Amino acid sequence: MDIQTLQQFNWSAMTPEFIILGVAALLTLLDLFIPKHLDRRILGWIGIAAILGAIVSVLSLAGGQVTSILHDTFRLDSFAIAFKLLLLAGSGLVLFLAVSYEPKDGMEEYRGEFYYLFLTALLGAMVMTSSGDLITLFIGLELLSISSYILAGIRKYHVQSNESAMKYVINGSISSAITLFGMSYVYGLTGSTNLLEIAKGLLTVQDTQHSYLLGLAFLMIFVGLSFKLAAAPFHMWAPDVYQGAPTPVTAFLSVVSKIAGFVIVIRILLTVFGSAASVGHPNQPILLDMQDYIAFIAGVTMIIGNVVALRQSNIKRMFAYSSIAHAGYILVALTTLSSNMFYSIWFYLLAYLFMNLGAFAVIQVVTEKTGSARIADFAGLYKRSPVLAVIMGLLLVSLAGFPGTAGFIGKLNIFLGAFYGEPHYVLASIMIATTVVSYFYYFGVMTQMFFRPASDETGKFNIPFGIIVVLVIAVAGSVLFGILPNTAFDFMTNNLNNLADFFS
Amino acid sequence: MNLHWILSILVFSPLLGIVVLALLPKTQEKVIKAVGLLATVPALLLALAAYLHFQWGKDLADFAVSVPWIQFRGMGTQEPVFSVYYELGMSGFQMLLVVLTAVVATLSAIAAAKFVKKEWKGYFMLFLLLETGMLGVFTAENLILFFIFFEITLIPTFFLIGKWGYFEREKAAYSFLIYNGLGSAVLLIVIMILFGKTGTTNIDLLTQMMADPNVPLSSDLKLGLLIALLIAFGVKLPIFPLHSWMLKVHVQAPPSVVMIHSGILLKIGAYGLIRFGMGIFPEQFKTLATLIAVLGVINLLYGAFLAFIQTDFKMVLAYSSISHMGIVLIGLAAMNEAGVQGAIFQVVSHGLISALLFFLVGVLYERTDTSLIENLGGMAKGMPIAAGFLLAGALASLGLPGMSGFVSEFMAFLGLFKELPWVAAVGTIGIIMTAAYLLRAVLGMTYGKAHREFTGVLDLKGVEFVPVVVLMLLIVLIGVYPSVLSAPLQTTLETIMLGIGG
Amino acid sequence: MSSVPASAFLALALILFCIGLYGALTKRNTVIVLISIELMLNAVNINLVTFSKYGLNPSITGQIFALFTISVAAAEAAVGLAILISLYRAKKTVNIDEMDIMKH
Amino acid sequence: MGLSTKTGRCQALLGFDKIRVVPGTARRGIVIMMENAWLIPLFPLLSFLILLLFGKRLKEASAYVGILFTLASLVYSILVLFERFSEPTYGTNFEWLTIGDIHLTAGFEVNQLNALMLVIVSLVSFLVHTYSKGYMNGDERFPVFYAYLGLFTFAMLGLVISPNLLQTYIFWELVGVGSFLLIGFYFYKEEAKAAAKKAFIMTRIGDVGLFIGMILLFWQTKSFEYSEIFKAVDAGAVSGTMITLTAILIFIGAVGKSGQFPLHTWLPDAMEGPTPVSALIHAATMVAAGVYLVAALFPLFQASKTALLTIAVIGAFTAIFAASIGLVQTDIKRVLAYSTVSQLGYMMLALGSAGYVAGVFHLMTHAFFKALLFLAAGSVIHAVHTQNIEEMGGLWKKLKFTGPLFLIGTLSISGVPLFSGFFSKDEILAAAWEGGHPILFFLALIAAFMTAFYMFRLFFMVFTGKPRTEMKNVHESPANMTYPMMLLGVLAIVAGYVNTPWFGSFLGDWLVDGNPRLGHAHVEGPIWIMIAATVVSLLGIFMAYLMYYKRSLARNWLSGTGDTLHTILTNKYYVDEFYQLTVIAFTKGLSYFLRFIDVFLVEGLVKGVVGIVQGLGRTGSRMQSGQVQTYGAVAFIGLALLAVIYALTGGYLR
């Protein structure tokens, strides 16, 4: 393969990645060379600018044909664009949080590093969305993971941060190993790492042992990747890590990292296992065979997430469980494999992005003010800062899935999928029952904010600019997509071709 | 004349009040109260205008509005079908409930201006949101829109109870939230199954489709859906044994909220059962009629017997609500014109009566800091007018002819006696028990030796007369001349009867 | 052609994977835990390389995948160790069961 | 929607379209009075409303408002009655409530019975209004009293011109409320409170019977109209069992209102109300409504022998049962109350024996003499401020008007010949005998004896002998109290002559005119019945004379204080206690049992579910031990579990 061959590829499809990568490198250098005493926040703003640039370039790429570079090691299809947008938007908001992040014991020394490590993590996530090759996907995954490990531990004189990073890295490595173990079998049964080739190769699996092994590989990959989703059974790291990590990182983990996780899960499971023939049912792909397992995992995830969240007294831990629960909801959509699955997952993640990041923005402000993250610290927030309290209330309501907010429409989509075609009564019932359970803890925060008196009424909150931006966007998004969800649906239908090019 | 926008204005007009309130400073107590009260007026006027519109012989369908709203994508070949419209409409039945809502809301606002002692701004904002939710519930023409408004009522109510209630308010608020959350969860499942199976949530369309044998819903599934609906609305109504939340709410919530809650919110359950349960699944409803009748009688008697031994008047009223909602069930179970009309009458009538009684409870509590029957004994001495209205309210509640309660009770039993005379006969014990517990409670409070000094200006005064008199007049009006309600209902009844095939 | 069946290599990989896993989940020393994870990744590599030769469609890709895995494993080990050191600074212990300030 | 329906609905709302004359009774003559008979009840209603709104300002002048409006009713009633003498029944209806294709109507009808009742009610009401001005003088809730009286009168008048069962039921209940309010007029008295409550609830038990009966009848005949019902019954459209069932159920309503056994206990207690109220409601009008109801539905009852027999038996039993209690009571009003119960029993007996005319006749005479007795008793109480007859005595001289008037009433009720009570009682006895109930006849006879005895016991103890306690300031009541009594006294004497075996049965003929179903105008009993009745009553009087005037016979010669019989009687056969121990205890018990269910089962269930959820949460959070290896282990064990399950079920092992 010579340089001409390389040049014939449409490398412009990778513009967003290049922007992020380039700016990450630029930030590294800047961090080295600009004087120590200068505020590293400027790097953050550059990062935000880079993300905006990337968003623009992604949007300009939307609507085109599938671009495939080098045997799909890079692949830009509608699916990739749709989710890349989510990742970029999420990361952008997180960066806004990060530039306003002022923890008590300071993070000044590593602020510069934070920004470029953050961008590389984003890069990893973006690569995960747009690749049709196991190796690239894996590298993207690891790039995201390793960056996240470091980000989680970046407050290195903060024991909790260290511990959370340690837990994260150990669990993450085990999960990588398990995923890889599964992938190795998939490779073994097809001799290729290209997803579409794998799919083609698996169309005709004759040997029942092979399809059995594929099933096992499915389980391993799925369980391994459930680490990224923070879904059962690989969910237990989440609370500890969320609690210990710096708040923007927690926000990042709970939103961007999770979106990336779903992207890779969908990509691998649907292409590889969506076409592989299964034992005994030659016409039925393994994925359908495995539906019960996904359903089981989804159900358990929702139950654990919602039920254990009831017992939490730390807001960040509570949100960890809440994010576990939300992963469970999205897994329900995945389980149903209905034709609106892409829509419902994408929309849910979109809604989740706004409401969760908004909530984390409030959490960040409040925890910085009080120096701890107890839910009880929210007491009397309504008295101290009505605006914050009302916004938080709105976001919590959205998280709980009440109508008028994006969270509701997201759930509606999932339900529609669950009952359309072959109905999944049990799973949907679990989902809705646990949703009701979730009212307890979401409204528990409300109780603190609105009903309880503040421990000290002194001190106004001054809300930094970055937080204001996040809050405005989050509230606008949560409400807009709750009232006019068609804006999002139309965008997807008109620009993204219904994600129909996913399998081709 | 194009009247499509009227309903939207009617439903969303309280939101304007919210906006204005949001801009007002917290401390302007008087202005806030005035704005809160005024914001309920447009809805009231429009509702009354709609009533007149009907009475002038014009068609209520003039108000119907239908605008495409959400299209759920990715539903394969049935692409255009899975869409939700923003559609509001008004039948005679809905109009009555809208009028009821608007009236009670305005009166409740007066009560709130009187009884709420703190943070009026927040109170009225939530209150107005609640009103929008309620109005929306009764005008929504498709299930999803209905559900949205239904849920919208939950949140403000939660806060209104939890923040402005009495001692155990938070517990009550949670109880309310979780029970109703579960109820609406079940409801959502039903809605989504219907949506998923048929591709529409328009109520009229669904009604037609369910009558069509080609629709791919097995009768077992329909029965299951109806039972689910019964549970969903049973929580709201409430039906035994799903009632315990409601007791807490009645006791703990501030009186102005209980007026709304008992007057309107509980009625959503009845509305849902009639409109969706009976409307969409008439055949299955017939299958369950006996069960529903028995449930109704259980409700009626259970509430009555328990109300008989309560020491707190609020508890008496709470159990009495359970009991009275039993009559709604009884009427529905009859599945004939008389029964259904009786149920609807009971919905309206109980809305007015309980609003009246709870307003009076609010007055009493404000003056005496108690609602215990024993502590209030002999209050007729100190506050004769209040006592008089209390007694009148109780008489209305126990179904005294000439007041609204009787007409509804009468029709409900009239209906059920035709279909299930034995069940109905057992139910009539409830009529006696109602008299027994209400008189026990009300006489216990008003009559007898006064246990305490009722000195100072205690009796009703000034603006407090407005809700009391208005409600009383309406109660008597309906009781004396029930055609004000029955005339608008006939079309609705015909439709329902057509579905039942009776 | 080989006299050693592919399943033998696979079985070896499986055994090593299990040993690594057992070590990762039971050993108390964090360094050993990290090393055990490396062992697991090694097992994966054996699989990949085996399939590269004895798979359904033998190709060089397996070996390449293994190389990527190795490099990622190295990076992970490095980062893991770095985190361990920074944690050690605070807690003066490398015992994994003492890392439990955040729980429940 | 067609234009016609719209206008139709519009008219329906205003209620004009459906006004129609009852078929067959359309009339060419000028019936201006009857056409507007609906005004009669409206006068008192107006009075009620005016007093409710402006009573406080009118103060004592309220009385004039009440009296004036009632007078209007009275005058109008009399005019209507006279018109009814010459014209046939007039009735009219308009649509009241539409239920699908069921159209319920409201309206009024003036037939003989109704016209008669209108006069009785408005007359007694007018007299009581007048009387009360004196009696209630000085009470601070004077206007309220008149307002209540107005309400009651309205309801009672409405009741007696109702053309259908539903409307009857409506006014039936309203009458009950009026009674309830007036019994509880002295609301600060615990006894009044209890009595009011009891009255309402016990009559409501009866009302439910009426309610059920009425509805069942509706579904049998598809109408509430009396005329339609009778038509259906005549046509045999209703099965015999159904007739019996509905008739008995409706009779239960009458039992409640008219204080028949076993629902009689509220009536004596109702004497807690002001005495004029007792005269109006609990003697003359409302309690007679039960009798009126049975009379109004007489063709229905006649269609069922069983129902009639039931009525007769209950009536006779009540008559003697209440009379026996009356023998030993010491409260002047209670004696009268039990006598009322007993007399109502008489009327029921009459109706049950198919003696329609006898029943209505006695209803009328009883209204007059019992109202008289109560008003006189009120006058006595007004004078001496006690109700205990043991504390009275020798009032004959002090109360110049009241004494003789009371005596007239007593003579009349005792059935002394030439007084009105004599004729009506005789009619009843004859009806019972002819109706084929010899046993009931003898019961009635004994009751008549008892009546004479206890009434004269009352008379002698109150008016003769020496005062048993010191009484000061005993003076005759003012004129506005005595005049009404005098009028009633006259009526108590002469009212009987409208229907006598000697001068012709004018009333009877008129009542049954055009209605052969109602039976004979006059039952011709054997002559010995009249003699027996006279003898029995005179015997009673004589015995009372011996015991309480001459005192030649010891008061306890048969049974005195402390004896079993006496104790039983003074305790009214322990019926109240029996109810207390059974019905009320059962209700309370059930309530507490249900509360147990509510607290433990319903709440317990909820707590259980919440507990499970929280328990799960607790377990989950305890598993979150902070041990990273546990986390990994859980994840891996989860995977292993899935893998094993897969191997065992989904794999090719399957």
Added chain:
Amino acid sequence: MTFSGEFLAFMGLALVAIIGGVLLLNLTKVVHMVVALIFTFVAIAGIYVLLSAEFVAAVQILIYSGAITIIMLFGIMLTKHDDESEPKTGKWRKLLVFLGIAGFAFAVYIGIYNFNIVQVPTTLHENNTMQIGKALYSKYIIPFELTSALLLVALVGSIILAKNEKKEGDSE
């Protein structure tokens, strides 16, 4: 199955690898464990050679036996180690983990014990390194470049985390 040289080599290498692993689990001194694992890593390299993957084998030796083991030893030296004692908690966990692993191994083993596919001759052993190089720099150029970013991140990250900028005294 014949006892060919290849088979014997495999058996030997596999045995060493497994023994190394078992020793890792059973030794008490941390350093001993790491050293035991070196045997495993080297044996695995041998296996790679058997599988015609010379380049991977070389990398394995360099990176695992060399680099990674060395960092681990550094790590061990930089931190203080008690003698490996049994953790206080986790008897049950150990048992459960063991059972889980047994179950997992069983399930997977069913899948692979009879893994039969028609073996086709490969050219992997011919110019192995060149083949890899060509593939890496053409087809897999994107992941390859990404890996460089990844390694850079790991490098920088490790430095920031491990470097102690504070004085000894105020680190606590």
